[in-house]
Amino acid sequence: MSLDGWIHRKSKAAGKAARKHLDALPDGLWTKCPKCGEILFSKELEKNLMVCNKCSYHFKLASPQRLEVTVDDGSFVEMDAGLSTVNTLEFPQYDAKIQKLTAASGLNDGMVTGTATIGGYPVVIGVADFRFLAGSMGSVYGEKVTRLFEKGLAEKLPVLIVNCSGGARMQEGLLSLMQMAKTSAAAGKFGEAGLMYIALFTDPTMAGVHASFAMLADVIIAEPGALIGLAGQRVAAQAQVMKEPPGYRLSEWQQDHGMVDMVLPRREIKDTLVKLLAAGSHGGSHGA
Amino acid sequence: MALSVLDFEKPIAELDANIAELKRISEEEGIDRSADIEELERHRDDLIAQIFANLTPWDKTLLARHPNRPYSLDYIRTIFDDFVELHGDRLFADDNAIVGGWAFLDGNPVMVIGNQKGRDLKERQFRNFGSSKPEGYRKALRLMHMAEKFGRPIITLVDTPAADCSFGAEERGISEAIARNMMEMSLLKVPVIVAVLGEGGSGGALAIAVGDRILMQENAVYSVIPPEGCAAILSEFQRDPARAPDAAAALKITAEHALEHKLIDEIIPEPVGGAHRNYEGAAKFVKEAISRHLAELEKVSTKKLVEHRYNKFRQMGVYAETQCENG
């Protein structure tokens, strides 16, 4: 996929209009930084890997964008793309939501998995896509993550998972909750085989995803300013007697508390991944 | 203990009061009214059967949270002998929202671990309303590894609204504690039996609920999110926590649903009118189920045990699959 495909572009006329009404048209030729309000030239923003050059805000990346900045060009081969949601609980409005999201994103679920190389090192990779019901984990998501670990185990490849999720998916009830146990068990079995598992936490990495396979990685990298924690903000606010301290549960706070290995700007992540894979890869063209 | 009565229990409570009154009068007056009493009791039991045959998922949520429902320590006292409680995670603190220790089931040593709620306000605060902090889950894991070291089975009793998610819990890695427990439990080389006895509150419950057998009491609930929370978040329920009964129905949080979706192995019956009306009776059912499953599991080799446990959780989930070119 090309970088041009990242952002839906308006026509030239719309671009002109955008300059007149910058706030009203944030995703055209110009993009407004949601954090500092700076108006950024979209092309420049893309070149900067969707990081604001004024305040370093890291824009959320859709799964194709994330793959683009993470794996070697053209190396990604998707697995299990044919898995799709079944509304077993007959949860109200769930079918319609899924249909709408699939039509809009071209995705069957908020977890995209496959094989790729990073700096020449073969990996099995999973990338969460926040557009799809806030990257929430239901049965399909959990199955894909489990198969990803099993693929890594079968082929003796390291696993990288890029997280961007609000947690377990409510619409699949207890089936969603059990994906936490299922994926954690898969991570455990994978880990017992002496294979490396790397997690990247992006904004947000929360709740049922954070409190399951995500926290079980050997190495955890976080993008700056990502919200990382167990309780959603609504629940967290109810639980706090005092006002939250500044930076509470953001990447840097999590690093200070020993919960992530490092906080890295987007541009530095790939180089670090290559070093980690060099340390932890088995088999493959570069393996031990 | 102060008796609490749910709205749908009120007709039952009225009959209970009448029966008690009649018994008192007949004793005072020395007149035999046993026929009247028996009839009233029959009437009451019919009423209970009628009410309990039509419980909604929300009614069951209220029963699972019933202030008079027996808690883990009530079961431990009744089911096991010589409970020796062990404390602390050896890392930071002891967590009173989880209890655990050695106990004897018909003379055989087991490790028993359970969420623990409090009865009165003071006790509730002491038990943090049954919500565990990371140190609770880490204590539980320490005890599970101890059981594994000595080759003893593990029995966990689940009854928690949710994990604690206060500042301190997040600060000490509550997510890590939950995740690690689920992973480590999937690898344990001894039998693990889980009994969901009240509220199976999301990850906070699951952190001690990965086992070879998952049993669930008739009126227990097990959910990915409390119905109130779900109703408050989703526009389907107008983001109104008062729509919790609808959310409870949509979330399918009852034991029947869990069994239907192959997420639990068996429903443990409760005495007529719910566990809170008869602790001894409730414990008897729980003990019978645990003993029977334990006897089965003790015949399974360690290798098979761990393999089956993995496969058990591996198959959880429902999805469709079509073959793709790149699949």
Ligand SMILES: [Zn+2]
């Ligand atoms: Zn900015």
